[in-house]
Every structure is written in C-alpha cells, then in structure tokens.
Amino acid sequence: MTVSKTAEKSSGKSADPAKGRKDATEVQSEALQLGELSEQLGYVLKRAQLKVFENFLRCMASLQLTPAQFSVLLLVEKNPGRNQTEIASTLGILRPNFVAMLDNLESRDLCARIRSTNDRRSHILVLTDKGKAVLARAKKLVATKHEARLNELLGQANREALLAMLSKIASEF
Template identity: 90%
Template sequence: MTVSKAAEKSAEATAKGAEAARARKDAPDDAGEALQLGELSEQLGYVLKRAQLKVFENFLHCMASLQLTPAQFSVLLLVEKNPGRNQTEVASTLGILRPNFVAMLDNLESRDLCARIRSTNDRRSHILVLTDKGKAVLSRAKKLVATKHEARLNELLGGANREALIAMLSKIANEF
C-alpha cells in the first residue's frame, strides 16, 4: 500500500504540530505559571529561609528611612543593652564573622551611630558605645519596628502563635 505525497506531508505536519504542542506544554509558561516545588515545600530549612527572606524584606521596607539592616539594628540593640562590651563579644553573640562585623562597624561609625573605644583593661580590644545620634536613631528604629514590622507579624500570626513560633525557633537555634 502506498501513501500519497499529500497524505505523507499531512501526517508529517500533524506529528510536528503535536511535538511542538508537547514542547510548549513542557516549557515554562510566559504567563508566569509557578514552578511546582514538590518535596521542597515540605523541607523545614527551605520554608524557614523563605520566611526569613520575607521578614527581612519587610524589615528593610520599614527601616528604609533610617537605612538600617536587620544586622545593624541588632548590633545597635546589643550595644545599647550591654554598654562597654567589646566588639568580639557582640559579633560572637550575633554569629557575625569578624571581617563582616568590622565592615559593619566601619559603616555604623561613618554614620556616627556608634564608636569603638580602646579598652582600658585590654589595649588590643575595643569596646562599643552608642553615640548620641546612634541613641536617637535606635529610638526611632525601635518605634518603627514595634509599630510596623512586629505589628504586622503579630497581626499575621496572633499572639499565641507568635510566642509558640519564637519558642520553637529558639529551640532550633539553641539545640540543633
């Protein structure tokens, strides 16, 4: 049995069309169809990281007028609460590597938010203090965090869930 040239071309065109349709179905959709995460959406580490990114994004938005990052805010809070402690102790408590911490302190000092003062007990060490400007900026930052950032998290989670989440995350941070 022979197939006419027209039928052969028609079959070839149909096969190519079906193949193209399959390729379009497997290709990413230009309309923005989300990728399927599969098991990834059940990985605690992945979900924690995604949550952290969202929280940091909101924090940066709330702190835009003060140009403070979460790490800088944390440093200012620790220095306020622990005046006269050295930079090694603060960096260690926050889990910030020494080179990164020195660069951050350089930035905070250049903005006149904190100062490093040579320790009278150990001349190799520097203690950290807030400047008057640092105290004023931190005061404003704490108000913004409370009224915008933390308030949004509290609204999203509710008080009991917020406390439970802090307890669970603290357990991971301290015991894992």
C-alpha cells in the same frame, strides 16, 4: 542558598494555554507543582526569612538600618562597655567582617570605639547619643510596622509559638 530576592512571573507562552494540545507529551503550561518542596522545612524557612528581612528593610528605609546593623545597635545598647570580639561573636559575626560594619556605624555617628584603659588592645563599644536616638526610633518602627504586620498575619499567640520553636531550633538543633 536556595532562594533569591526577586520573584518572577511565570510565562505561559502559548496564546490560549487552556485549550487543546498538539500531543499527549506536552504538559499544561501553568504553575509548577512544588510537591515535596513545600514540606521541606529548610526551604520554607529560607523563603520566610527572606520575606521577613525584605519587610524589615522596607520598614527601616527611613533610618537606613539593615537587620544586622539593628542587631549590633541593640546588643551594644544592652551590653555597653563590651569589646568588638564579644559583640561580634555573640552575633555570629566573624571579627574581620565586623570591622567594616563598625566603620559604617561609627562614620554615621551611631556608635563609637573607645580604647580600653584596662587592655589597650581592646575597643570598647558604646552607642552615641545619636545612636541611642536612632535605635529608639528603629525600635518604634519595628514594633509598629514590622512586628505589627506579623501579629496581624499570625496572631499574637501563634507568633510567640513560632518564636519559641525557632529559638529551640537555633539553640538546640
């Protein structure tokens, strides 16, 4: 909501921004003060999330998997035989929006919809062999490029503490 994906350099329109000013009302034309914004958890959380997703996409460029697609593959692998409603709702994806997502994954032969014999309204979801292979490669990329970078930045212990706090917020806030 607050933040977009592109950063932009600040201008600094005058030739010598450090020199004398015309009058006292003119502010110094350099970086703005974030002020209380840098203490707003929501603001920092959003900016951090965008950075993490951006990095995830870069790490996954060769496999063309978005964070959402990766989460679907992971969940289907862990819970084979569940239907669309169960997978979607666990991920917080609304069923209507899940249809196009699955169409995409299925068209790439990463997962398959199988009509359930128990309840012929349901589509059971499973990973294809290719889906399993791609997911295995994706996990490796995430571990060696994405998570490794985070561990490097924060340290293993801090990364785990961060995850624990975010989980608490996600489940209890």
